[in-house]
Amino acid sequence: MNKNIIISGVGGQGILTIASIIDLAAMNLGLNVKQAEVHGMSQRGGAVESHLRLSSDEIFSDLIPEGKADLILSIEPMESLRYLPFLSPGGVIITATEPYVNIANYPEEEKLLGTIAGSANHVFVNADLLAKEAGSAKSYNVVMLGAAAPYLDIATEELEKAIGMFFNRKGEEMVNLNIKAFRLGLANSLNE
């Protein structure tokens, strides 16, 4: 088993929640994990990404080589394209469709989604809407994790177990809410 995933977004959006849950699931399965994160300057509203690598073999590089990512999982549409050089020829982009506009020259939305569609296999997720449906706008990241679930080579029960572990200390209600968010994201991908 070998999976290379770029998780991208804007500083402050909390992309590391997604990475942490996948890490937990992978560790429960005895897989090797490497997860390169961004801390520091770019966390102030700049572009941020995490390189997440899972493997049953030893993982050497902390960074995914260019052209070797199976998946770009982005919680912001423009950010999904910033890491295109990393995507492998058959790779998939899974992205939330709500733009996070904090710059003056943010591209036109329709053109942006068109470019994503023309660049790779893709799944669009209206994460904001699904998160609210799950009960909290904050479950946005977990909706995106659900949307990515069919592409991770990790059984959904394992991912749900990891969600349970991750949110456990915040109480049962939070766990259930996030499981719901996960399933809504998952259903979105399965219906594509």
Add this chain to the structure above:
Amino acid sequence: MNKQLLLGAEAIAQAALDAGISGVYAYPGTPSTEITQFIQQSLQARDSGVRSKWSANEKTAYEAALGMSYAGKRALVCMKHVGLNVAADAFMNSAITGVHGGLVVVVADDPSMHSSQNEQDSRVYGKFAMIPVLEPSNQQETYDIVRYAFDLSEDIKLPVLLRIPTRLSHSRAVVAGAEAIPQNQLAPTQEKNRWILLPVNARKGYHSLLEKQAQLIILSEFSKFNKVIPGTGDKAVIAFGIAYNYVMEVIRTYNLNIPVLKLSQYPLPEKKMSEFTEKYREILVAEEGYPVYEELLKGFFGDTKFRGRLDSTLPRTGELSPNILAKALGVKTNDEQAVPSIVAPRPPMLCKGCSHRDLFDALVGAMESYPQRHVFGDIGCYTLGALSPYNAISTCVDMGASVTMAKGAADAGLFPAVAVIGDSTFTHSGITGLLDAVNDKSAVTVIISDNGTTAMTGGQDSSGSGKYYDICKGIGVDESHIREIVPLKRNFEENVRVMKEEFEYDGVSVIISRRECVQRIKSKE
């Protein structure tokens, strides 16, 4: 032992706790901050009473760690690469005194300058001080090497420098810990003269340091962190620290069979090096950072057998990556897709509601009436005031430089001479510069933007909180020229007026602009 998913930085922290440190001393700085933060939050550290509060700067941190070592206990001191410039005096001289309890200095380098002013390579400092340098390649090795480093430091009675780059510090992997050992007992050194660096003792200390060099090389020869990965052919690689990972990634992905000498402990193992290098016709030297050892291997006359950053086989600057190594090893990689032109840059920026924003609005307003609009800036979130829409500051050099550069420019006749400095930066290195200005009666206005925290590095406590007025008064700033303002939109006119009044004063004035960082407020909720 238990396995945990740890950042490289956290692996250092856990290993140091398990190695029985009695204290960690540090000033925050990316990518080193998480080491100390991990210890501050660790139950193990709390239970065993490991001290871990932030220091005012890297020099005070280093000296305190050295004092703990003098008393016989183990200490960890952590900083970012430029922090070692600040601590350099203590660092260099501690190689002459040597240590008593184990002392490990972690310096986190930032190649590609993700969050830094330069990409200086701390291994140069290690050579300069003539102490052992360790440079692990992955998180598990980081844990193991820190455990080793404390023993090594006590055995050879020298500080040990551990160097990690951003990518290792900020990347997680599963790390298995080993059994924790108890802290050392209080047992101050009895060798008094070695710690009193009067010339007569210092000369002895320097000789003793030189004498230890042969032993350090032998330790590197037999170090388990330096090893050969066999292969065939007449080309080989010498891979230092994290560069080893990128080399191995390429070797495995493309089924190459190139011999590799992996190095993680210096000074260089001479015998191992010569045995390895003489076998091959061409050797790629892969270093993350400066071509420190490539330069040494190539020699003054430029032996062409050694390829690397100096002959453009690898880029001269910036981080390495698997693709850079693939190209250097002659592998043809697939053509990647380019970033579509529709993607706009998204640089970091001040948060919505940030107090620095309202300060800069007022500052730009106040400067409008002057023909010379130069403002000396400093390092922190407020450095982003250099970008539009503010374009409010003209410099950012090193911690504290705003105050002293403004003073020098005032001495040269610049008017007004204005400095903007953050609260944490002021206590790090601004106070002494302000004292210079007071003693010289320089016509400067120092604006302290006090947001109650060290925000840039993630919101650590700031060592002077609540004391800025008294500090300025105490070093002699006239109280009628210590002004306090609250940076808010509705105070704009008032704040512009206060600034202009102080710019016009022919002497030292300080404006303390105080409003809490909004991220700090959020994190408290």
